Amino acid sequence: MASLPGVQAVAAPAAVPSPKSESSAAAPSKTTTTMPCTATSTSGAFYDLRHDIVLPPVEGGKKPKAGVQVTDYTARGHDYGANFTLNLCAAVVKPVKNVEGLDRDLWANVSAYYERNGDIFSLGQESSVLVSRGRELVLQYTGGSPCPDLSEGNGDKATKDFDEVNRRGDDNDEPMFSTQASKVRRKSATFAFLCDRDPLETTAHISFVGTPDECAYFFKVRSPHACAGVEPHKPGSVGPGGVFAIILGVALLVYMIGGVVYNRTVAHARGWRQLPNHTLWLGIWSFVRDFVIILTSMCTRFLPQRQGYRTLSTSPNGRNRDDENRLIDQLDEEWED
Template identity: 25%
Template sequence: MVNRHAASSDISSGDKELFCAVMNPLTGNYIDLSQLSTTPNNLHKVDHNRDRKDWEKTRWMVRSREVNLNFTLGICSSPTTDEDSVSNSTGAYYVDPDQHQEVSIGDFATTPRFMGKKLTLAYENGDMCPNGVDRRASILNFVCDKEISTKAQINFVGSLHNCSYFFEVKSIYACPTSHKSNDVNVLGIFFGIFLVFFLVEWGRRWFYGRVRARLRYNNESTVIDARPHWETIERPSSWRRVFKNVFRFGAPAKNAGIKLSTSPQYRNPSTDSLVRDIEAQNRLLDNLDATSASS
């Protein structure tokens, strides 16, 4: 059929991934409506038997009780047959109940677009309107619906001056799906996040190591030495005490003396006071010894 060849030529001449598909510029979501057409994007090899069966499933009949018309629609392809009087580029038509002839309400298109938040597909350049000036057109509004069992459910919404026709298409294929370029972008974002996390973790470990080394140095050189040395009890190291206990059984431990340091770098008011008291006591003992010797 000519409509299948027309759709196939659109795919081969342009970007196959964008046939009857669109990417939301605001969210980056990718919607592929080609599964509702006679030539879906994943149909790489053209199988005539399968193509014919898919064509039967992508030809929708819509009944309208308001205007008492029966519409026949195709999505991104033509639903016409060889017996129809309308052109094979027609995307939607109905049968005039009075003249019993097909009336085209727009040629099919393969470029869905977003009108605000609504995904639409416009069929234009149909038969002449009753006003004799404009040509009939149709607007298909797609709605994401993951609960319907069929590929699509099309309802007639209304018409304007018997010249413009509006339909609502509910389908799971109108729901956003992932796209190859999106997958690459997601991979790049994931790699970037991993790299940032690695740098932050490496910086944290480096900073923690520097702080820990600094604290260890301060504990060994500043914190312990800052205490007055006359308050420090001299003790042998732990390994030396163990060594002495092993080779000197039962030996009484010697009382540790008080370490006095009068070096300028360790002197403080408490140390000077203690030294003065000891010197005064020594002078007093010397005077007593001298007095007792003279007597």
């Protein structure tokens, strides 16, 4: 398969959609998203599949975080005759080479592929644009290997025509793609996500559904992260708690200002009596003050007792001071006699 620098420059619009084209494709669903591999439906349901992305192994031999998958997903083809290697919202972790019908620069962006008879066929380039169509959550890869020409009964004819045009452009120094080559369809993959509420499942499971023409491939993904949730709080924005606090603060402010104006103008109150329901607030203050006093007195019982009065009531030699006083009085009476 020939590979020349000028191939991708001309073929990019037809083969690999740009992020702008992906965004425009998702526009009809009216789905908004601010982070890769996330989506918010029109009903407000938030989907976050970033936990299902396969990440490369951690450098330095460190163990990955719990729940993080470091090996690509695999899906059995069953009667198709080949198994599939995939990743979600990212390129496959295991590098692929010699991908049919793709320029060398695009090999690192392959997100799904299968191998048959020693040849590797791509099902699409990396994409992190999730689309919510009603109650369905969909992810699509496009720009894979050329689709086979089934009308000729030869599954490799499209790829051979693709390579033939490359060689012809190389020999004649002409544009790499003619009208025929620009019309070559490319393989794509569509993933439909299903919510899996099994508490024992922490990772996604991908199953191959089928392909009607060996050009468009359909997969089903069961994942606990495909369940609708609430969009997390964004830094710098007001969360639900902040909104409640603002509403409560405004209500209290209106209550205080309105009560003061009413008591001052209508009831002709002055001083603390201008406050709305000042008797209620005064009772609350009295209750709080009495409670603090009771609580303080209870806490003082647990403090070590001082020996003040007890020491004064006892003489230094250990005798009781009352006994000493009675003895002194007795001596005074005898002296008077």
